[in-house]
Amino acid sequence: MxxxxxxxxxxxxxxxxxxxxxxxxxxxxxxxxxxxxxxxxxxxxxxxxxxxxxxHRAPVWPDPERPQQFHLDIAVQRAEMDDAEKQVLALGATLLEGDLDGTRNWRVYADPAGHPFCLCAC
Incomplete structure (x- = not known):
């Protein structure tokens, strides 16, 4: 190391x-x-x-011309995903991509500066 x-x-x-x-x-x-x-x-x-x-130029989801470059995964209890979404939206996040009607374990958002992050069910 x-x-x-x-x-x-x-x-x-x-x-x-x-x-x-x-x-x-x-x-x-x-x-x-x-x-x-x-x-x-x-x-x-x-x-x-x-x-x-x-x-600063925010990434665009999903667009290879302005890629995300990285993102953060935030673990949330599955039963609390909807409430967590309401909270991050109230803080100024933007939903970029939902969980496809519950068929996957994450939802993608942009923070107020445009960086993508995911709420991931655990």
Whole structure:
């Protein structure tokens, strides 16, 4: 092993706002500096960071011309999927692709900056 993963960093036009969105989604404490970089510190040691990118161009789902490049999978109890969807939509997420009438175990969303993430039934 050469090192350990210290953070996943998302480029975005408003780091504080996107950190607040993910704090509501997965928990954690928002730590901001001068507004160009914001960390979301989590008790389990996982860290999400948000970096100012004024010219950020959100990926388009699914479009190879502007691919997702990565996405986050958020585990949710199967019985709580509908409620979790209501909550992420209320926070500003956008539904990109549903679970095909329950035939698959995930739903795809975009966060407020356009990054895709999935709610995955567990």
């Amino acid at each position: 050469i090192g350990r993963l210290s953070a996943v960093v998302l480029d975005c036009p408003d780091p504080a706002a996107l950190a607040a969105f993910y704090a509501e989604l997965v928990g954690g404490t928002v730590e901001a500096d001068d507004g160009t970089w914001v960390d979301l510190d989590r008790a389990d040691g996982q860290k999400l960071s948000f970096q100012l990118a004024p010219a």
